[in-house]
Amino acid sequence: MISLKQRFTINFSILLSVILAVVLTMIYSIFSQYRRTEFKLRLEEKALSTSALLADLNVSKQDALEILDQNSVDKLYNNRIVVFDNDLNLIYSSVSGATQIPSEEDLQILKTKGSFFFSDNKIGRYGMARKLQANKVLYVLVTAEDKSGQRLLWFLGYLLLGAFIVGTGSVIILARSLSGRILLPLKQIQERITNISEKRLHIRLEEKRNNDEMDKLARAFNDMMDRIDSSYKQQKEFTDNASHELRTPVTRIIMQIQNLISLEPHSDKTKQYLNSMMMDSNQIADTISSLLILSRIDSGKISEFFPPCRLDEIIFDATQFISKAYPDVRILFNIENHSENDIDIEVKGDSNLLKIVFINLFKNAYLYSSDKLINVSLIQEKEDLKVVITNNGEVISPDDRENLFKAFARGKNSKNIQGTGLGLRITERILNHHNAQIKYEALNDNLNSFTVLFKF
Amino acid sequence: MKILLLEDDFKLSSEIKVFLQEKHFDCDAVYDGNLFLRQFANAAYDLFILDINVPGVNGLEVCSLIRQSDKATPIIMLTAFGQIEDKVEAFNNGADDYLVKPFHFDELYIRINSLMRRNQNPQQSDEIITIEDLQINISDLKVTRGGTEIYLTPKEYQLLLLLAKSKGKPVSKQSISDIVWDLNFETGTNTIEVYINFLRKKIDKNFDVKLIHTRPGFGYYLKSEE
Numbered sequence: 001m002i003s004l005k006q007r008f009t010i011n012f013s014i015l016l017s018v019i020l021a022v023v024l025t026m027i028y029s030i031f032s033q034y035r036r037t038e039f040k041l042r043l044e045e046k047a048l049s050t051s052a053l054l055a056d057l058n059v060s061k062q063d064a065l066e067i068l069d070q071n072s073v074d075k076l077y078n079n080r081i082v083v084f085d086n087d088l089n090l091i092y093s094s095v096s097g098a099t100q101i102p103s104e105e106d107l108q109i110l111k112t113k114g115s116f117f118f119s120d121n122k123i124g125r126y127g128m129a130r131k132l133q134a135n136k137v138l139y140v141l142v143t144a145e146d147k148s149g150q151r152l153l154w155f156l157g158y159l160l161l162g163a164f165i166v167g168t169g170s171v172i173i174l175a176r177s178l179s180g181r182i183l184l185p186l187k188q189i190q191e192r193i194t195n196i197s198e199k200r201l202h203i204r205l206e207e208k209r210n211n212d213e214m215d216k217l218a219r220a221f222n223d224m225m226d227r228i229d230s231s232y233k234q235q236k237e238f239t240d241n242a243s244h245e246l247r248t249p250v251t252r253i254i255m256q257i258q259n260l261i262s263l264e265p266h267s268d269k270t271k272q273y274l275n276s277m278m279m280d281s282n283q284i285a286d287t288i289s290s291l292l293i294l295s296r297i298d299s300g301k302i303s304e305f306f307p308p309c310r311l312d313e314i315i316f317d318a319t320q321f322i323s324k325a326y327p328d329v330r331i332l333f334n335i336e337n338h339s340e341n342d343i344d345i346e347v348k349g350d351s352n353l354l355k356i357v358f359i360n361l362f363k364n365a366y367l368y369s370s371d372k373l374i375n376v377s378l379i380q381e382k383e384d385l386k387v388v389i390t391n392n393g394e395v396i397s398p399d400d401r402e403n404l405f406k407a408f409a410r411g412k413n414s415k416n417i418q419g420t421g422l423g424l425r426i427t428e429r430i431l432n433h434h435n436a437q438i439k440y441e442a443l444n445d446n447l448n449s450f451t452v453l454f455k456f
Numbered sequence: 457m458k459i460l461l462l463e464d465d466f467k468l469s470s471e472i473k474v475f476l477q478e479k480h481f482d483c484d485a486v487y488d489g490n491l492f493l494r495q496f497a498n499a500a501y502d503l504f505i506l507d508i509n510v511p512g513v514n515g516l517e518v519c520s521l522i523r524q525s526d527k528a529t530p531i532i533m534l535t536a537f538g539q540i541e542d543k544v545e546a547f548n549n550g551a552d553d554y555l556v557k558p559f560h561f562d563e564l565y566i567r568i569n570s571l572m573r574r575n576q577n578p579q580q581s582d583e584i585i586t587i588e589d590l591q592i593n594i595s596d597l598k599v600t601r602g603g604t605e606i607y608l609t610p611k612e613y614q615l616l617l618l619l620a621k622s623k624g625k626p627v628s629k630q631s632i633s634d635i636v637w638d639l640n641f642e643t644g645t646n647t648i649e650v651y652i653n654f655l656r657k658k659i660d661k662n663f664d665v666k667l668i669h670t671r672p673g674f675g676y677y678l679k680s681e682e
Contacts, residue, residue, distance in 0.1 A: 247536065248465055251558035255471040258561045263478055285558050313609045316637070323640045333637070334644040342657075343650060 004186075008179035009172065016175070017168040024160040031156055035149040036124075040117045042076060043126035047140040050081050051130040054092060054138060079144035086137050110139050122150070185214040189221070198298070201229040239295040243288050250288060254281045283418060290422040293356065294407075297429050306348040306434065311385060311454070312378060314351055318358035319376075322366060329366050334377045343380055347454045353430045358387075360423040361450055365391040367417050368448065385454040395442035404440055457572070460501040461485040462492045462518060463534070464510040472505070475561045481568070489513030493521060502575075503568060507534045508546070516549050523550035530571035534559075585620045588665055588680040592620055606658050611636060615651055616659070619668070619678040628675040652676055 083092040088107055106127055109116050115128040127141040189205055196203045204225060205218040257278045261271065312335070319331050337343045347354075365374040369391040379386040396404065400411035405428040408421040431438050437453045459481050463469040469485045476483040484499075486492045489512035496504075504522065508515035519531055533546040533554040546554050553567050583594040589602045597613060599606045608616065614636045619627055629648040636651075637643055652668065660666045667678055 244536070247557065248468075252465070252467045252471070254558040255468060255475075255561065259471055259474050259478075262561070263474065282558075310609050313611065316611060319641060320638060323638050327640070329640050330642065331638075331640055332642045332644075333647060335647045335650040337650070343653065 005176075005179045005183050008183070009175045012175040012179070013168070013172045016171040017164075020164060020167045020171070024164050028157060028160055032153055035146065035153055036119055039119065039124050039146045039149050040126060043117070043124055043142045043144060044115075044128065046076060046079065046081065046144075047126060047128050047142045048130075050083065050092075050142075051128075051138050051140045054083055055130070055132045076142070076144035077147040079142060082141045084139040084141075086135070088139070091138075106141060107139060110141075119146075122146075185218075189214075189218065193221075196225070198232075201225065201232055236295050236298055239291055243292040243295065246288050247285070247292075250281055250285045254278065254285065257281065279418070283420065287420040287422060290420055290426050293353075293426055294422070294429055297353075297433050306350055308346045308348055309351040309354070311345045311347050311354075311387070314349075314354045315358055315376060315378065315387065317351075317355050318362055321355075321359050322362045322374075325363075326366050326372075328372055329362075330373045331362070332373065332375045334375075336377060336379045339380050339382045341380075341382075345378060345380065345385060347385060347434070347436075349434045354434070357427045357430050357452070360427045361389050361452070364423060365389050365448070365450070367419070368413060369393045370446070383456055385456065387452040388449060389452075390443065390447060390449040392446055393448060395445060395448055396440065401440060405438070457503075458482045458484070458499075458501045459503045459505060459568075460492065460495060460499075461505045462487075462489065462510055462515060463505070463507045464488060465507075472561075472564075475564075479565055487511070489515070489518050492518055496522060501529065503571065504529060504531045505534065506531060506551075509536070516545055519546065519549040519551050528575065530575050532564075532567060532571070585617075587620060587667060587678055589663075590659065590667055592617060601659060601663065608655075608658060611651065612655055612658070616655055616678075619676060622677065624677055624679040626671045626674040626677040631675070 079094070081092070081094045082090060084107065085091050106116070106125070110127045110129050116126070118125045123143060123145055125141070125143045127139065130138045130140060132138060185208075192203060192205055204222045207218050207222065208215050257274055261274050261278070266274065315333070319333075322329055322331070335343070335345070362374055362376075366372060370393045373391065375388075375390040377386075377388045377390075379388060394413045396411050396413065400409075400413075403409035404411075405424050407425045409425075410419060410421045428438055431452060435455065439451050439453075441449045441451070443449050457480075459476060461469060461472060461476075461483055463472065463485065464487050466487070469487070473483045473485050484495065484501075486495055487510070489510055491512070492506075492510075493513065506515040506518055510518075513521070515533060519533065522529070522531065527550075530552045531550065533551040534557055535546065535554050536557055552571055555564060555567065585592040585594065591598075591600045593599070594617070599608055599613065599616065615632060618632065618635055629645050632648050632651075633641075633643045652670075656666075656668050660668055665680060667680060669677055669679060671677065
């Protein structure tokens with residue numbers, strides 16, 4: 001997986017270095033062309049000056065020529081000059097040069113064309129036919145090595161190669177930093193978006209108002225978040241409003257049944273029906289209340305800043321509630337300190353909400369127990385505070401464990417037990433809201449355990 | 457015994473009224489806050505029951521308006537479930553008790569009776585237990601030592617009170633467990649030690665004279681040092 005930044009860096013670097021390479025190669029080849037031309041001009045000059053001298057002297061005064069040759073300021077390296085007359089008789093040849101004598105072929109070309117210039121990488125050969133009088137022609141041939149031109153060309157070559165390496169290197173660095181800078185807003189956007197969750201829909205991207213592509217993206221994203229946020233709120237408010245609206249008639253029904261039971265004489269059968277209706281209505285009321293709590297937590301109507309409260313007192317409040325509802329319950333309570341610190345069982349939380357958590361867990365432990373005994377341990381460990389609630393009874397099947405904390409999920413073991421299927425859902429939501437966790441374990445075939453974990 | 461009920465839902469109101477009349481209370485019902493205040497000014501009542509969400513002046517405002525002129529008459533607030541903030545606000549506005557709708561009529565009956573009883577003999581003699589510089593005020597549940605107030609949780613308070621009342625005789629762990637906690641509630645002996653430690657930290661830690669003592673094999677007692 002290649003990132004956008006890497007791709008940008010690679011593409012940009014390749015493009016720029018190719019352009020650089022082309023430019024540098026052009027410079028090299030133009031200079032090489034220039035060297036050739038320059039070399040030819042020097043050879044030509046040499047030929048001209050030699051032939052002029054020969055023409056003036058009109059005889060071969062080799063010594064003079066050689067002196068002249070050797071003292072020439074514009075010295076051609078390793079040069080050799082040969083001069084022929086009309087009939088291709090050698091009339092002059094410098095001796096110092098080691099380069100080969102021009103061939104017959106060269107002379108033929110000279111005769112027909114008047115002049116030639118050949119040059120390979122090292123050696124250049126120049127020939128010209130110089131007309132002195134009407135019937136007198138001198139054929140001058142100069143061969144030499146272009147040592148200084150060659151050196152310049154080498155030097156330029158290395159210079160350009162160095163320039164290419166340095167250039168490409170800086171292009172890569174430039175491309176990296178440039179792409180980093182261009183993509184920085186994208187990285188910031190990504191970091192912000194990662195923070196968006198169900199509970200934190202208020203997060204918006206920063207709008208720079210400079211109308212560039214990033215800004216447009218940010219604005220489009222923010223618009224989208226506004227729409228999601230508002231539809232989410234509507235949904236939450238709907239649950240909230242619906243629950244409120246449902247509660248009043250349920251309250252009415254319950255109160256009317258209560259009065260009906262206690263104020264009028266009834267047959268046993270009617271009383272039975274009324275009691276059953278009462279129980280069902282109470283369950284509806286429970287469900288509605290639970291939905292309300294959920295929607296309140298979800299819609300952030302419950303504060304996230306909690307005062308410190310004593311976990312033991314919350315547990316005691318909850319056990320008191322359970323003892324009232326189920327007089328035959330027995331609760332075994334223990335505090336253990338497994339840390340090296342002084343015992344400190346304070347947590348930051350909403351005591352009313354946490355009470356609901358423990359009421360739900362104790363209620364479940366009681367209803368699903370075989371012996372009506374609940375074991376509650378408050379354990380302080382090095383980095384967390386744990387409440388472990390265990391009860392004897394049929395354990396939750398592995399299939400059901402996955403759905404344990406989902407709304408309206410009820411396990412196979414709940415056939416004859418009344419419940420809304422919302423208790424554990426609410427429990428989990430409240431605990432999440434407190435940054436606490438809950439987990440279930442079957443300690444053996446007949447021992448259920450729920451652990452609530454508060455981090456210090 | 458006259459009760460004034462503020463409840464805007466007609467059916468609920470009439471059901472509550474029927475129940476209260478059955479229990480031989482004299483009950484007047486009004487449907488909005490303004491009417492309630494007019495009625496409050498015109499007649500004398502022994503107890504008020506207020507719903508919070510009513511037209512006109514709402515229940516919480518009605519409650520604080522009552523308390524401006526009448527500090528004694530008990531007030532029970534009816535709150536909707538999930539409105540936890542309402543409960544706190546109800547007490548802040550001077551309510552004596554609250555019930556969450558839908559409530560059981562028997563519960564309402566018990567609350568009315570207990571408030572009435574409290575109201576009939578309001579001036580309990582201020583009973584204060586004093587041990588050295590430790591003072592336990594039983595009527596307002598305040599504990600002070602050397603003049604500074606010590607904040608205890610309900611269980612810590614009950615434990616301290618139990619030790620204080622036994623007047624220097626040791627109280628066994630078993631008795632502490634039975635008396636301070638519910639009957640359905642069993643605590644390990646370790647737990648009692650933890651609570652004695654909590655108490656020691658709050659009562660004795662910052663003072664030279666230690667009041668809470670252990671007699672191994674017998675239990676704990678509260679006494680100035682012999």
